[in-house]
Amino acid sequence: MRCPLLYRFRVIDRLPEKPSEAATRGTLVHAVLERLFDAPAAERTAPRARALVPRQWDRLLETRPELGELFADDPEGERLAQWLGEAEGLVERWFALEDPTSLEPAERELSVEAELDSGLRLRGVIDRVDVAPTGEVRIVDYKTGRAPRPEYADEAWFQMVFYALVVRRLKGVLPRRLQLVYLGSGDVITYDPVEADLRRVERRLLALWEAIRRATETGDWRPRKTRLCGWCDHQALCPEFRGTPPVYPLLAGGAGA
Incomplete structure (x- = not known):
């Protein structure tokens, strides 16, 4: 993405x-x-x-x-x-x-894995899972940076709803709350997901996987220049910085699918 x-x-x-x-x-x-x-x-x-x-x-x-x-x-x-x-x-x-x-997490650094109906397998690691006495689930993720402006928050919320989708598949429970804790700025941001959010993320994941599949077959991996490029280790190999990527290993027969 x-x-x-x-x-x-x-x-x-x-x-x-x-x-x-x-x-x-x-x-x-x-x-x-x-x-x-x-x-x-x-x-x-x-x-x-x-x-x-x-x-x-x-x-x-x-x-x-x-x-x-x-x-x-x-x-x-x-x-x-x-x-x-x-x-x-x-x-x-x-x-x-x-x-x-006042907290007794049900899980910490929880590795999760689930499979969608399409066969796409999802994996992730959740920082913390809290379960209320009533059975309601809260997913908590710590961020050591500052809270992004709303227009840049999509990536973080995609991650959180992704976790909610995996938990829903594994436990059959829709998490009651998603919580981002930004230690860099001292912000706590919450969102209460609904089933429609999970369906949207699932559709997005399937589209993303299809794009990955096509790019894997063709070798057409295009750079996307953003403000994060300044921290990238691969500028010397990136066309956006007048670099040339190495020979694509899958087309050259150098790696398996």
Whole structure:
């Protein structure tokens, strides 16, 4: 949806991408908020959450040592300390938006998978699922950036209704509420979906998959220039920046379907 050529580079060519400080900070903050619920409710405090930040960073480095490259040119550790402090600030802001002592999530970092009638298989990872005593389901997603302006919010809501569609298929329950928690700006945005929303997203997914199928067969993956291009690792290979993509591996017989 964001850029067909970027999809090709990531999914088909599998070109490497450098880790970014922003994305890695998001991964770290998500890990802290997940782990905080391991503690009893009364112990889910802001100081405890802040203390989890450096420990979760060490764990992250154990599983993904390549992330250490982010601070390879920081021998004194000053940039790392500032970066960790920013992560701590995002974690602490969460306490002004939600009260973890009153929450008992049914699921955290839940991997979900469901199949549509068409045979299209959907997969995703939901940050948090809350279930009320009455059985109503709330899907919560943490964002470490700022809340977008309404005209740029479509991608985030598409993701959330996608999750609702998968949960509906798996559990037979329409989630009562979708909730986006923007830690960067301190906003909590909610939406109560209806069945028509799920049907619209399902139609959109089928159309998207059909476009992917056609592009996979033809090799016609066109770039889509947006304000996010400035953060792309593949500008040197992108026609929008006078680059030339590598030979398409599927047409060259270099990869399987």
